[in-house]
Amino acid sequence: MNDAVTDPTELTEVTYVRVFDAPRELVFACMLDPKHLTHFWGPTGMSTPLDKIVVEPWVGGAFRTVMVNDATGEEYASSGVYTEIAEPSRLAWTENETPTTATTDFIDLGDGRTEVRIHQTNIPVMFTTEEAQAGFKTSLDRFAAHLATLTA
């Protein structure tokens, strides 16, 4: 049976792109060196202490971080394994917590700026597109309505 509103059976990917006003070698170093990672790895409201970052910069090496919530002290550990290290153009790692892999491409824009593209793969498509989520929710609403008639 394949008449779901949207077909959520595909695995998909998301890409985050940002242009940085810095040379490619420096941007690449920032993504691989704990001394740099500690400055930006934690999102807003979180820190990533230097002593809690492990980077083994070779294929098969570990990439481990602990993000600490600045307000509560709660810790969030992540770990992965590097699958590609091609200085200064590409960095890839798997993420142990999810089936996703992250590939980071560093593109020299030729004017002193660098484009960074983080590409995550193997994410179930049902979570990534608004359309898919809306489709899924519509189905759920229908399902809830159906349940309501059963229990009325």
Added chain:
Amino acid sequence: MSPDDEQLDATFAALSDGTRRSILARLALGEATVNELAEPFDMSLPAVSKHLKVLERAGLISRGRNGQFRPCRLEAQALDGATDWIERNRQIWTDRFDKLSAHLRDLQAPPTGGTP
């Protein structure tokens, strides 16, 4: 790992299989028995049961107590957890890029010698 992380881990592991995602898509349309689920997938009952066990452990479905048929239903809450993960993930990378941008500015700023 926190219990939340373990739940998410189980959710993503369960979702990594195409057949299981198809089963969820079917259940999004309404509950179904194992027999009903097995039919369109051209699978044996034990094979479908195995997939259902994985989905049940991940909290993605629940099984009714209705005798031998034990209809399966989708548990939307577990999906919410995974949907939230995607949204958090997007926010995390946006924040990281903002911070990296600031860090790169600091790294490349000319030394000020203590006076602005």
